[in-house]
Amino acid sequence: MVLIQQIVNGVMLGSSYSLIAIGYTLVFGVLHLVHLAHGEVFMVGAFIGLQAVLLTGGGVAVALPAAAIYLLAIKPIRARKGHYLAPMISTIGAGVVLQEIATRSFGGEQVGFPVAMDSQIWHFGGITLTSVQLVILAVSLGLMLALHLFVTLTRVGMAMRATAESMTISHTLGIRSERIIILTFAIASALAGVAGVLVGMSFNSISPYMGVDMGIKGLAAMLLGGLGNVYGAMLGGLVIGIVEVISVAYLASSYRDAFAFFVIIAVLLFRPRGIFGSTAHVEA
Amino acid sequence: MLDPYTESVLIFTGINIVLALSLYLPVSAGLLSLGQGGFMAIGAYTAAYLTTEMQWPFLVALPCGGLMAGLVGLAVGLPSLRIKGVYLVIMTMGFGEIVRVFFLNFEPTGAASGLGGIATHTTLPGVAIAVLLTLLLCFQLRGSRIGRAIEAVREDELAAEVIGINLTYVKVAVFGLGAAIAGIGGGLYAHYATFIDPAQFGFQRSAEIFIMVVLGGMGSFWGAAIGAIVVTILPELLRLGNAQEWRMTVFGALLVVIMIVRPWGLLGVRR
Numbered sequence: 001m002v003l004i005q006q007i008v009n010g011v012m013l014g015s016s017y018s019l020i021a022i023g024y025t026l027v028f029g030v031l032h033l034v035h036l037a038h039g040e041v042f043m044v045g046a047f048i049g050l051q052a053v054l055l056t057g058g059g060v061a062v063a064l065p066a067a068a069i070y071l072l073a074i075k076p077i078r079a080r081k082g083h084y085l086a087p088m089i090s091t092i093g094a095g096v097v098l099q100e101i102a103t104r105s106f107g108g109e110q111v112g113f114p115v116a117m118d119s120q121i122w123h124f125g126g127i128t129l130t131s132v133q134l135v136i137l138a139v140s141l142g143l144m145l146a147l148h149l150f151v152t153l154t155r156v157g158m159a160m161r162a163t164a165e166s167m168t169i170s171h172t173l174g175i176r177s178e179r180i181i182i183l184t185f186a187i188a189s190a191l192a193g194v195a196g197v198l199v200g201m202s203f204n205s206i207s208p209y210m211g212v213d214m215g216i217k218g219l220a221a222m223l224l225g226g227l228g229n230v231y232g233a234m235l236g237g238l239v240i241g242i243v244e245v246i247s248v249a250y251l252a253s254s255y256r257d258a259f260a261f262f263v264i265i266a267v268l269l270f271r272p273r274g275i276f277g278s279t280a281h282v283e284a
Numbered sequence: 285m286l287d288p289y290t291e292s293v294l295i296f297t298g299i300n301i302v303l304a305l306s307l308y309l310p311v312s313a314g315l316l317s318l319g320q321g322g323f324m325a326i327g328a329y330t331a332a333y334l335t336t337e338m339q340w341p342f343l344v345a346l347p348c349g350g351l352m353a354g355l356v357g358l359a360v361g362l363p364s365l366r367i368k369g370v371y372l373v374i375m376t377m378g379f380g381e382i383v384r385v386f387f388l389n390f391e392p393t394g395a396a397s398g399l400g401g402i403a404t405h406t407t408l409p410g411v412a413i414a415v416l417l418t419l420l421l422c423f424q425l426r427g428s429r430i431g432r433a434i435e436a437v438r439e440d441e442l443a444a445e446v447i448g449i450n451l452t453y454v455k456v457a458v459f460g461l462g463a464a465i466a467g468i469g470g471g472l473y474a475h476y477a478t479f480i481d482p483a484q485f486g487f488q489r490s491a492e493i494f495i496m497v498v499l500g501g502m503g504s505f506w507g508a509a510i511g512a513i514v515v516t517i518l519p520e521l522l523r524l525g526n527a528q529e530w531r532m533t534v535f536g537a538l539l540v541v542i543m544i545v546r547p548w549g550l551l552g553v554r555r
Binding site: 212 | 316363366367368370371373374375377378379381382385386388389486487488491494495498499502529530532533535536537538539540543544547548549552
């Protein structure tokens, strides 16, 4: 029973990692770029969510600054055909700016995150669930399902997949790839923003520096699933969440931040492309 | 004599040049690492532990730190043969995190409270010598047989292998060498800062070293050195104006602008 409880807790934590990892992987899919400001976008989402105390507030509002990051920091470099690592550096720069702005606007301290709902506790057999946990689970799984439907069923989603497959060919076929890229950025960031609010709700505190840690975990989750693979990112996030919670419960709790990476390195040694990765993105 | 502030900026510039060159070496063979902070931590902790706890002389402890980091680098370099591109970047980042968490829990070096009371052995002439030696190493390496092998591996692994270059040897050697130099840089840093804790060697440190190399231009070791100078001095210059409070914001924005204006790095050449 204890193990099941731990797995449930791990899924709660992991679903936030999944949302962040999906953002990374969406951006990587269309641009082949590791978007290193994504952790900061997540953090800004949490703070906007704190102001609005609404999930949709944190999610939708953060899509705007993220689209700005693309237009200001990434597109000009791509237009000039820079080195493939140049946009990564400029996203680090954009991340520094976001973090500094958040620190100046909200202070460098941890801020409490008011949970605007009654805290109810349910018991199912030996498993305890709080209402906050249920909301987190429902929201993140709901968003993942919505994303799946969007990507597979709608025309825009199809255009997104085509752009990820080959930007040149999809552009030739009449897909406006610039718009698709901005849309991808917006969706990726909205998911990160929602994850920010969810994490704020579950830990009851947020700080301008939380983006780095969560960003690294999200990257790890994306890598575990395989670059550019949305379903891999979902699963990768859950795996890392569960590994983390179980390592705290059964092994040394002080090593919790390292365990996720041990798992990743172990997986990469046997499957260098991640669980669902294709060979397509291994180079570059 | 220089005032203490200028001296400290110069010393940090020197240390950062060493660190940037430590990343330039693996990058020159196409192995990008976001875990240099981890190697730096190993060198810093080893050297500092040897001088404070074991009373070893600094000039012996410093190479020992480098050696330790180099050995770990060899061990990490081996899997890098199977893992490429972005996967390698993120895996090395994970390695950096593991090192940080390890020192956060390692009691002999003070765990989370850090290792203090390290004597100041790092002086400006000492750093200058270290920088010159590292530059000399890179310069010598470039023209040598192994240097040309490194270049061949970066340009086309398959072709390099076909003409008889031992890929395993070159990649592991260059990764280990870079790690050793990062360890030396860490030792120098520890004996100037006099206090080290795991937080100083986290992701931000690795990212900073990464920025130096890409900002300078990845084609030459001069580029890495210039990148290190810019990344160290720029935030200090921003202290001068009224921009004191906004300096990191401006620094971040300038990073973006520099990459837009010179997307191949400051000294890089479009290919």
